[in-house]
Amino acid sequence: MSELYSKAETLELRRRHIGPSCKVFFAKDPIKIVRAQGQYMYDENGEKYLDCINNVAHVGHSHPDVIKAAVKQMELLNTNSRFLHDNLVQYAKRLTATLPEKLSICYFVNSGSEANDLALRLARQYRGHQDVITLDHAYHGHVSSLIDISPYKFNQLGKEGKKEFVHVAPSPDIYRGKYREDHPDPASAYADDVKKIIEDAEKNGRKIAAFIAESMQSCGGQIIPPAGYFQKVAEYVHKAGGIFIADEVQVGFGRVGKHFWGFQLQGKDFVPDIVTMGKPIGNGHPMSCVVTTREIAEAFGASGLEYFNTFGGNPVSCAIGLAVLDVIEKEDLQGNAIRVGNYLTELLNKQKEKHPLIGDVRGIGLFVGVDLVKDQQKRTPATAEAQHIIYKLKEQRILLSADGPHRNILKFKPPMCFTMEDAKLVVDQIDELLTALEEATGARTGNGRSSTAQHKRKVCFLFGVLKKGVGETCTNDFSEGIA
Amino acid sequence: MSELYSKAETLELRRRHIGPSCKVFFAKDPIKIVRAQGQYMYDENGEKYLDCINNVAHVGHSHPDVIKAAVKQMELLNTNSRFLHDNLVQYAKRLTATLPEKLSICYFVNSGSEANDLALRLARQYRGHQDVITLDHAYHGHVSSLIDISPYKFNQLGKEGKKEFVHVAPSPDIYRGKYREDHPDPASAYADDVKKIIEDAEKNGRKIAAFIAESMQSCGGQIIPPAGYFQKVAEYVHKAGGIFIADEVQVGFGRVGKHFWGFQLQGKDFVPDIVTMGKPIGNGHPMSCVVTTREIAEAFGASGLEYFNTFGGNPVSCAIGLAVLDVIEKEDLQGNAIRVGNYLTELLNKQKEKHPLIGDVRGIGLFVGVDLVKDQQKRTPATAEAQHIIYKLKEQRILLSADGPHRNILKFKPPMCFTMEDAKLVVDQIDELLTALEEATGARTGNGRSSTAQHKRKVCFLFGVLKKGVGETCTNDFSEGIA
Structure with a gap:
C-alpha cells in the first residue's frame, strides 16, 4: 500500500x-x-x-474467488478465441442458460461500448436497415457509433448532434415524463409514441434497424419502464423489420433481485432480439458480451465478413466470468x-x-x-x-x-x-x-x-x-x- | 489441465x-x-x-512477472479512473517516455478498436473535419467506424462498402505496389498520391480530418513503407488541416528491435499526431491506449463532452502494462x-x-x-x-x-x-x-x-x-x- x-x-x-x-x-x-x-x-x-x-x-471489490479463477487461468493460458478452449464454450453455455432459449448465440468483446456497437452491426446487417430508435437521455457508450445514438451525449453538441438516422423516443419515465403515474396506461402511451416515430420515419422512406434501450435507464435517471412497454415496442419494431436491443450493461446480472436480467421485469412474454452485457460481467475485468438469436447471428455471418476480437472471449476473461456467475449463486x-x-x-x-x-x-x-x-x-x-x-x-x-x-x-x-x-x-x-x-x-x-x-x-x-x-x-x- | x-x-x-x-x-x-x-x-x-x-x-505466454503484477494489484484494488491512482499516472509517465516529447497525453481504453475509434473522434473534433485517408488493404478494427476505414473489410461488402468520406491511398508496397524497388523515389511517389487525393477531395468541398496508417501494414501483407513517406504525407495532411494517426496496435512495443515504435523507422524528423496502441501492450490483458499532443487533447476537451471508459486505465491494467514495459527492458x-x-x-x-x-x-x-x-x-x-x-x-x-x-x-x-x-x-x-x-x-x-x-x-x-x-x-x- x-x-x-x-x-x-x-x-x-x-x-x-x-x-x-x-x-x-x-x-x-x-x-x-x-x-x-x-x-x-x-x-x-x-x-x-x-x-x-x-x-x-x-x-464485491477484490473478491477472492474471482481473483483465484483469474490467476489459475493466467498461469495456464491467455490467448485468442481462434483456438478452441473449454472456458469459452462453458461460459457461453452458462451465460445463455440465464436467458430465454432463443437467445443462444454469444459474441465476446471487451466493453459495453464494443457490445453495443456490435449489436448495431448485427441489427443493420439483419435486414439492411440503418435507422435506430433510442430513448431520450440514453447513454449507450463512448465509441463514435454510440455517441450518435446517445442523446445524453449528442444533445451537448448542439443542433448538429443528432444524425438523420437517429430517432429519439420519450423516456418512459412515469414520474417526470410525458405520461405519468396518473395516466391510465403509460406503457401503451409511450409505446404508441414509438409507433408514431416508426410511421413518420417510414413515410420519409427510412427503415428501422433497431430500437435500443437500457432495460432500466441508468444515466437517464434510474427510470423503470412500465411493464408491457417493451412488448408493445417490440411488436411495432418487428413489424417495421427492426429488432429490439436490450442494453443490460448497467443493470444485468441479478441486480434487480427477482430476475437475472432487467428486461425480465417486463414479463415472461417479452424476449429481446439482442442483449448486451458489460460492467458487472467480470467484476472489473475488461470483458463484455452480446447475445442474440441464431437467425440474427446467421444473417450477420452471411455477409461473409469475419468477426474477430483480439481479446474477446479469451480463457482468462471467461474464467473470470464463470467465477462471477458462481459467486452470484453461491452467495445468493x-x-x-x-x-x-x-x-x-x-x-x-x-x-x-x-x-x-x-x-x-x-x-x-x-x-x-x-x-x-x-x-x-x-x-x-x-x-x-x-x-x-x-x-x-x-x-x-x-x-x-x-x-x-x-x-x-x-x-x-x-x-x-x-x-x-x-x-x-x-x-x-x-x-x-x-x-x-x-x-x-x-x-x-x-x-x-x-x-x-x-x-x-x-x-x-x-x-x-x-x-x-x-x-x-x-x-x-x-x-x-x-x- | x-x-x-x-x-x-x-x-x-x-x-x-x-x-x-x-x-x-x-x-x-x-x-x-x-x-x-x-x-x-x-x-x-x-x-x-x-x-x-x-x-x-x-x-511470452504466461509470463510470471506479468501475472505477479496482475495478482498483486487485483488483491488490492481494481476500479475506474475517476479515482486517483498511482498506477495510472505512473504508467502514463513511463509510456509517454518511450515517445517523442510532444506525444504526452494518454487515453486508456480496452482494445485496439476502441483506441482507433477514439483517435478518429480526436481527429474529427480537432478542426471539425470529417474525411479520412486510409491505405489500401488496411485493417484498423472491428467497430463500425473502423470497418468504414478498413478496405480489408469494406471491399468485401461490394460497391456500397466505401463511404463518401473515406479516401483510399495506395499501399506503399515497394514489392507489389504501384511504385516498386526500381523507382528512384517511391516514398515521394506514394506521398504524392496522397497529396493528389487531398487536392481532389478539397476540390469537392471535402475536408481531411486524418490520414491513418499502421506504421507497418500487417494484414495488408507485412508492408514496410519506404523511409520518408510518412514525413511527406504528414506535411500534406497538416497543410489540409488534418492530422497523422500512426496505428501501432500490431507493431509497437519494440517489435522492430532498434526502435520502440514502428513509426520511428521513418526517421527522427517524423512525429505522428496520434499513436494508437493495443495487442502487445498487456501481454493478452484487454487494454489499449491512445497517445496524442496537448493541443489535440485540449481541442477534444473543449467540446465539453466528457470521455469516460469504464475499464480503461484501471489499476490492474496499468500494473500489467508497467510489468510488460519492465520485462521488455529487463530481458532486453x-x-x-x-x-x-x-x-x-x-x-x-x-x-x-x-x-x-x-x-x-x-x-x-x-x-x-x-x-x-x-x-x-x-x-x-x-x-x-x-x-x-x-x-x-x-x-x-x-x-x-x-x-x-x-x-x-x-x-x-x-x-x-x-x-x-x-x-x-x-x-x-x-x-x-x-x-x-x-x-x-x-x-x-x-x-x-x-x-x-x-x-x-x-x-x-x-x-x-x-x-x-x-x-x-x-x-x-x-x-x-x-x-
Whole structure:
C-alpha cells in the first residue's frame, strides 16, 4: 500500500499526462483510493468509504474467488478465441442458460461500448436497415457509433448532434415524463409514441434497424419502464423489420433481485432480439458480451465478413466470468439484492414522507433512485441540493452519485454484497443532510412554501459554507454510469 | 489441465453458442490449446507447438512477472479512473517516455478498436473535419467506424462498402505496389498520391480530418513503407488541416528491435499526431491506449463532452502494462528482436536464393514477411502454396499464418522471446516444404518455367494428398492480425 506519489503529485501527473476530457470524481478534491474490499474502498490514509455506486465491482471489490479463477487461468493460458478452449464454450453455455432459449448465440468483446456497437452491426446487417430508435437521455457508450445514438451525449453538441438516422423516443419515465403515474396506461402511451416515430420515419422512406434501450435507464435517471412497454415496442419494431436491443450493461446480472436480467421485469412474454452485457460481467475485468438469436447471428455471418476480437472471449476473461456467475449463486446475491433492496427502498420511502425534497423513490433490487425536487407539485429538479448531498456524504465517507438529465437523482447501485446496515447508515446520513438543508431553506413537506428565489439564495448560502471544504460544489462530476 | 469437454464436444458447443462469424484457425481441424509458456503452446494431448504468430503474447505466454503484477494489484484494488491512482499516472509517465516529447497525453481504453475509434473522434473534433485517408488493404478494427476505414473489410461488402468520406491511398508496397524497388523515389511517389487525393477531395468541398496508417501494414501483407513517406504525407495532411494517426496496435512495443515504435523507422524528423496502441501492450490483458499532443487533447476537451471508459486505465491494467514495459527492458527483448530478427531474415534470404516460390523477404526485427510467388517475374501471388505451407507446418507443430490481400505472405510476428533455434527450426521446415512443393510442381529458380495450368494441376494434386489430413486446405483461416 506504499504510495509512489503524494496525492498532489498524482494529481499533477494526471494533469500532465491524462486527457482533460477524463474527469475525476469530486473534481476540486478528488479521492485517491488504494485498496478496496467488498463494499468498502480505502484512501491513502486508510480512511474507509462505503461504496454505493460501483456496480462494476458486482460481487464485491477484490473478491477472492474471482481473483483465484483469474490467476489459475493466467498461469495456464491467455490467448485468442481462434483456438478452441473449454472456458469459452462453458461460459457461453452458462451465460445463455440465464436467458430465454432463443437467445443462444454469444459474441465476446471487451466493453459495453464494443457490445453495443456490435449489436448495431448485427441489427443493420439483419435486414439492411440503418435507422435506430433510442430513448431520450440514453447513454449507450463512448465509441463514435454510440455517441450518435446517445442523446445524453449528442444533445451537448448542439443542433448538429443528432444524425438523420437517429430517432429519439420519450423516456418512459412515469414520474417526470410525458405520461405519468396518473395516466391510465403509460406503457401503451409511450409505446404508441414509438409507433408514431416508426410511421413518420417510414413515410420519409427510412427503415428501422433497431430500437435500443437500457432495460432500466441508468444515466437517464434510474427510470423503470412500465411493464408491457417493451412488448408493445417490440411488436411495432418487428413489424417495421427492426429488432429490439436490450442494453443490460448497467443493470444485468441479478441486480434487480427477482430476475437475472432487467428486461425480465417486463414479463415472461417479452424476449429481446439482442442483449448486451458489460460492467458487472467480470467484476472489473475488461470483458463484455452480446447475445442474440441464431437467425440474427446467421444473417450477420452471411455477409461473409469475419468477426474477430483480439481479446474477446479469451480463457482468462471467461474464467473470470464463470467465477462471477458462481459467486452470484453461491452467495445468493440475487436474494441479497431483493432483501437489502427492499429494505433500502422502504427506508427511503419513509424519508419521502418526512422530506419535501424527496419527490420520488423508485427502484428494484439494488438499483434505486431518489428524485430530489424543490417543489413537490411542480417536480422542479433539486440539482444543487443533490450535488450538495453527494459532497456532504463524501465527507462522511459515503460514495453516492447524482444523475439524470437534471443531475438531481440520487443513484444507488452498490456492489451486490451491500448489507442492511449499509443501507441504514446511508439513509440515516441522507436524513440528516435533508433535514439540515430543509431547515436552511425553510422547505416543508407539501407544497414547497419557500419561493424559488428564497430557496436559491438559501442553498447558495449553504454552499458558501461548504465551499471552504470542497471548492466548487456545483460542478457536475458524475456521468456515464460512473463505475 | 483436466479437460471439461472432449475436443469434439468443445467444437459442438462452439457451433451451438458462438457466432458463426467468429472463425477458428484451421477450420477443418482446429487446435485446442490448454496451456502456453514463452513461445510454446500445448494442446490437450500435451503436444507442443512453436508459436510464430501471437504478437499479443509479446513478452511470452504466461509470463510470471506479468501475472505477479496482475495478482498483486487485483488483491488490492481494481476500479475506474475517476479515482486517483498511482498506477495510472505512473504508467502514463513511463509510456509517454518511450515517445517523442510532444506525444504526452494518454487515453486508456480496452482494445485496439476502441483506441482507433477514439483517435478518429480526436481527429474529427480537432478542426471539425470529417474525411479520412486510409491505405489500401488496411485493417484498423472491428467497430463500425473502423470497418468504414478498413478496405480489408469494406471491399468485401461490394460497391456500397466505401463511404463518401473515406479516401483510399495506395499501399506503399515497394514489392507489389504501384511504385516498386526500381523507382528512384517511391516514398515521394506514394506521398504524392496522397497529396493528389487531398487536392481532389478539397476540390469537392471535402475536408481531411486524418490520414491513418499502421506504421507497418500487417494484414495488408507485412508492408514496410519506404523511409520518408510518412514525413511527406504528414506535411500534406497538416497543410489540409488534418492530422497523422500512426496505428501501432500490431507493431509497437519494440517489435522492430532498434526502435520502440514502428513509426520511428521513418526517421527522427517524423512525429505522428496520434499513436494508437493495443495487442502487445498487456501481454493478452484487454487494454489499449491512445497517445496524442496537448493541443489535440485540449481541442477534444473543449467540446465539453466528457470521455469516460469504464475499464480503461484501471489499476490492474496499468500494473500489467508497467510489468510488460519492465520485462521488455529487463530481458532486453528489443535486443533479442534485433538479433533473432536479423538471423531469421538472413536465413529466409538464403532460402530466397534457393526457392523460386519466394519472391520477397522483408522484415525488421520480429516483424517479417515472406511473399510467395508462382512466378518471380510476374510476382503472381502463390496463395494456395502459402496455405499449403501453413497447414503442413501445423502438422509439424509450428504455428505460422499467411496474410496480405492475396493471402500469400507468410507472416512472422512471434512472441519477443523467440530464439535463434526457433528461427532455424521454422526456416528449415519451410525449406523442406518449399522443396517438396517445387519438386511436385517442377518450379525452378528464375522464370517459373512450368506453365500456370501445369502448376495449378500439380499443386492441386498435392492438396489432394493433404486433404486426407486437414480437409479443405484452401480455406482462408487467417485474417485481422490473428493474435
